[in-house]
Amino acid sequence: MRYENGKALDLRLAYIGGGSRGWAWNFMTDLAIEPALGGEVALYDIDREAAEANRIIGGRVDAQPETRGHWRYRVCDSLRQALTGADFVVISILPGTFDEMEADVHLPERLGIYQSVGDTTGPGGIIRALRALPMFVPIAEAIRDYCPEAWVINYTNPMSLCVKTLYEIFPGIKAFGCCHEVFGTQELLAHAAADMLGVPVPPRQEIHTEVLGINHFTWFRAASWQGVDLFPLYRAFTEKYRESGFQEPGRNWLNSSFDCAHLVKFDLFRRFGWIAAAGDRHLAEFMPGDEYLADPETVARWKFGLTPVSWRKADLAQRLEKSARLVRGGALTELKPSGEEGVLLMKALLGLERVISNVNLPNAGQISNLPLGTVVETNAVFARDRITPLLAGELTPEIRALTLPHVENQARTLRAALDCDPAPVAEAFLRDPNTRAKCRDRGTLEALAADMIAATARFLPEAWRR
Numbered sequence: 001m002r003y004e005n006g007k008a009l010d011l012r013l014a015y016i017g018g019g020s021r022g023w024a025w026n027f028m029t030d031l032a033i034e035p036a037l038g039g040e041v042a043l044y045d046i047d048r049e050a051a052e053a054n055r056i057i058g059g060r061v062d063a064q065p066e067t068r069g070h071w072r073y074r075v076c077d078s079l080r081q082a083l084t085g086a087d088f089v090v091i092s093i094l095p096g097t098f099d100e101m102e103a104d105v106h107l108p109e110r111l112g113i114y115q116s117v118g119d120t121t122g123p124g125g126i127i128r129a130l131r132a133l134p135m136f137v138p139i140a141e142a143i144r145d146y147c148p149e150a151w152v153i154n155y156t157n158p159m160s161l162c163v164k165t166l167y168e169i170f171p172g173i174k175a176f177g178c179c180h181e182v183f184g185t186q187e188l189l190a191h192a193a194a195d196m197l198g199v200p201v202p203p204r205q206e207i208h209t210e211v212l213g214i215n216h217f218t219w220f221r222a223a224s225w226q227g228v229d230l231f232p233l234y235r236a237f238t239e240k241y242r243e244s245g246f247q248e249p250g251r252n253w254l255n256s257s258f259d260c261a262h263l264v265k266f267d268l269f270r271r272f273g274w275i276a277a278a279g280d281r282h283l284a285e286f287m288p289g290d291e292y293l294a295d296p297e298t299v300a301r302w303k304f305g306l307t308p309v310s311w312r313k314a315d316l317a318q319r320l321e322k323s324a325r326l327v328r329g330g331a332l333t334e335l336k337p338s339g340e341e342g343v344l345l346m347k348a349l350l351g352l353e354r355v356i357s358n359v360n361l362p363n364a365g366q367i368s369n370l371p372l373g374t375v376v377e378t379n380a381v382f383a384r385d386r387i388t389p390l391l392a393g394e395l396t397p398e399i400r401a402l403t404l405p406h407v408e409n410q411a412r413t414l415r416a417a418l419d420c421d422p423a424p425v426a427e428a429f430l431r432d433p434n435t436r437a438k439c440r441d442r443g444t445l446e447a448l449a450a451d452m453i454a455a456t457a458r459f460l461p462e463a464w465r466r
Contacts, residue, residue: 001039001087006036006352007035007036007037007038007352008036008037008038008039008347008350008352009037009038009039010038010039010040011037011038011039011040011087011088011350012039012040012042012085012086012087012088013039013040013041013042013071013086013087013088013089013090014041014042014044014076014082014083014086014088014089014090014147014150015027015041015042015043015044015054015082015090015092016044016045016079016082016089016090016091016092016093016139017044017045017091017092017093017094017156018043018045018050018051018054018092023092023155024054024092025057026338026340027090027092027338027340027342027343028041028054028057028058028061028071029061029335029336029337029338030337030338030340030342030343031069031071031343032061032062032064032066032067032068032069032071032335033066033067033068033069033335033336033337034068034069034343034347035068035069036069036347036352037069037343037346037347037350038069038070038071039071039072039087040071040072040073040074041058041071041072041073041074042074042076042081042082042083042086043055043058043073043074043075043076043082044075044076044077044078044079044081044082048075048077050323051075051076052075053323053324053326053327054073055073055074055075056326056327057323057326057327057332058071058073059073060326060332061332061335064332064335066335067335079138079139079142079146080142080145080146083142083143083146083147083150084146084147085146085147086146086147086150087147087150087151088150088151088152088153088346088349089143089147089150089151089152089153090152090153090155090342091136091139091152091153091154091155091156091162092155092156093132093135093156095128095131095132095135095156095459096128096131096456096459098309098312098313098316100128100131100455100456100459101118101119101124101128101309101312102309102310102313103127103452103455103456104118104119104123104124104125104127104128104452104456105118105124105307105308105309106308106309107123107448107451107452107455108122108123108124108435108448108452110448111435111438111439111444111448112295112438112439113289113434113435113438113439114289114293114294114295114296114299114306115285115293115306115434116280116281116282116284116285116293116299116304116305116306116307117281117282117285117307118285118307118309119157119158120157120158120159120160120215120216120282120285121158121216121217121285121286121406121409121432121434122285122432122434122435123429123432123435123448123449123452125157125158125285126409126413126416126425126428126429126432127425127452127453127456128157128158129158129161129413129414129417130413130416130417130425130453130456130460130464131456131459131460132156132157132158132161132162132417133161133162133165133413133414133417133418134417134418134460134461136156136162136165136166136169137165137169137418139166140165140166140168140169140170140173141169141170143166143170143173144169144170144172144173148170148172148173149174150174151174151175151176151346151349152166152173152174152175152176153175153176153177153178153342153345153346154166154175154176154177154178154360155177155178155179155342158215159177159179159215159216159360159375160177160214160215160360160374160375160410161375161410161413161414161417162177163175163176163177163360163361163362163375164362164373164374164375164410164414165414165417165418167362168414168418174387176359176360176361176380176387177215177359177360177361177375177377178340178341178342178345178359178360179215179216179358179360179377180339180340180341181215181216181218181277181278181279181282182209182211182218182277182278182358182377183204183339183341184278184279185209185220185265185275185276185277185278186204186205186207186209187204187207187248188246188248188262188265189204189207189209189223189225189230189234189275190202190203190204190206190207190225191246191248192230192233192234192237192246193207193225193228193230193233195237195240195246196233196236196237196240197228197233202225202226206225206226207223207224207225207230208223208224208225209222209223209275209277209379210222210223210379210392211277211358211377211378211379211392212366212367212376212377212378212392212393212395213277213367213376213377213395213399213403214370214374214375214376214377214403214406214407214410215360215375215377216278216282216283216285216286217276217278217282217283217286217402217403217406218276218277218278218358218377219274219275219276219277219395219399220274220275220277221274221392221393223275231275234269234275235269238266238269238270241261241262241266242266244261245260245261245262245263245266245303246261246262247259247261253303253304253305256305257305257307257308257311258279258281258305258307259304259305260279260280260281260303260304260305261280261302261303261304262280263280263302263303263304264276264280264283264284264292264302264304265280265283267302268283272396272398272399273396274396274399279304280292280302280303280304281304281305281307284299284302284304285434286402286403286406286433286434287402287433287434288433288434288436288437289433289434289435289436289437289438290437290438291437292304293434294437341355341357344357345357345382348382348383348384349382349383349384349385349386349387350384351383351384351385353382354381354382354383355381355382356379356380356381356382356390357379357380357382358377358378358379358380359377359378359379359380359382359387359389360375360376360377361375361376361378361380361387361389362374362375362376363375363376364389365391366378366380366389366390366391366392367392367393367394367395368391368393368394369394369395369400370395370400370403370404370407371407374407374410375410378390378392379392402433405431405432405433406432406433408431409428409431409432412424412425412427412428412431413425413428416428420460420461420463420464422449422450422453422464425449425453426442426445426446426449429445429448429449430442430445
């Protein structure tokens with residue numbers, strides 16, 4: 001790597017995964033429109049054909065006339081080849097396939113347990129972790145062996161447990177997790193400011209927030225815009241849209257598997273006094289299952305959606321068709337920012353920027369009333385070769401009580417995944433708030449856990465089958 005005229009050139013970036021294309025394309029675009037960075041991207045995926053497709057598409061993006069940051073793309077046949085000499089490592093993998101995720105999400109429905117996402121918490125998140133965490137073990141070991149000083153950016157869910165595993169295997173790793181859920185709530189606050197103050201919608205980057213919680217169950221304890229305390233304004237905003245909910249222009253929760261009318265967020269604010277800072281689909285899964293996820297009719301009344309895996313499969317088919325079309329020479333879309341901050345954070349870690357952003361890191365005291373070592377999400381300062389978490393203070397007693405069962409379940413799931421032990425899985429099912437509202441019979445939940453483990457067995461370590 002070398003610096004020249006305020007630019008960092010000849011960077012080595014290892015991209016692990018990206019076979020589902022969406023995240024990889026966003027990252028390629030963000031790299032292409034950033035003039036201060038350039039170098040080589042080493043692509044590694046267990047599906048080599050997917051990595052080869054990304055290589056071709058990356059080369060075509062680099063050749064676009066509007067490209068300002070230039071990158072060479074190459075496919076690697078091993079983690080060692082991809083990681084050796086890397087300055088940054090990006091991890092974006094799908095643990096298993098959508099067939100396995102279909103079991104994660106839909107098998108619990110036989111007990112009336114509904115999951116709106118199924119990749120972070122609850123039965124689906126727990127079983128997904130059993131697949132994902134053993135995949136992170138060799139990645140962490142390879143980073144330790146071939147690029148121990150590299151900064152590692154994880155996008156894979158379950159975010160908290162994936163980041164925790166990296167540190168469990170390689171305590172000296174420089175890894176953090178990036179998630180855009182907080183950005184969506186900052187955008188909602190920008191719309192609230194515009195709606196209540198009669199001003200144009202400000203950029204979400206102007207909405208300053210104090211973030212604390214765990215991934216996908218994050219909260220704002222404070223929020224402001226141009227010196228205006230947004231909490232009183234947000235309270236009035238939630239009352240104004242108490243029945244109808246609020247929909248950003250051009251979005252409609254009825255026509256999308258990801259949009260919502262924010263009624264869950266509004267309700268949590270009225271109940272607990274802090275602004276819940278994630279999508280309603282995620283927030284609902286952390287709450288008792290007889291509240292927002294009692295049944296599909298209840299979900300519809302709260303104006304968000306259960307995302308069926310059939311939709312994900314159809315979406316994947318479209319993305320794979322798009323990939324094939326682009327590889328054949330189809331027209332590339334306009335290069336525009338994805339809204340993610342990964343490239344901006346890379347610039348800060350290279351000393352080209354100084355950034356404050358939300359990040360997932362092991363708790364070293366930034367949230368004082370959660371266990372040390374738990375991966376928490378707070379703001380942090382990104383500067384040259386350093387991430388300094390900001391002291392976020394305490395969760396309120398009520399929010400801490402909602403959060404602790406999930407923190408404790410993360411510890412159970414980590415041990416189950418690394419020890420190949422089914423006992424903590426059933427215990428985690430029993431302690432999950434969504435599940436407990438529907439079933440507290442240990443035998444029934446052990447049977448559900450066994451069936452879900454069997455459905456994902458081909459992606460589990462051999463010890464599970466023994």
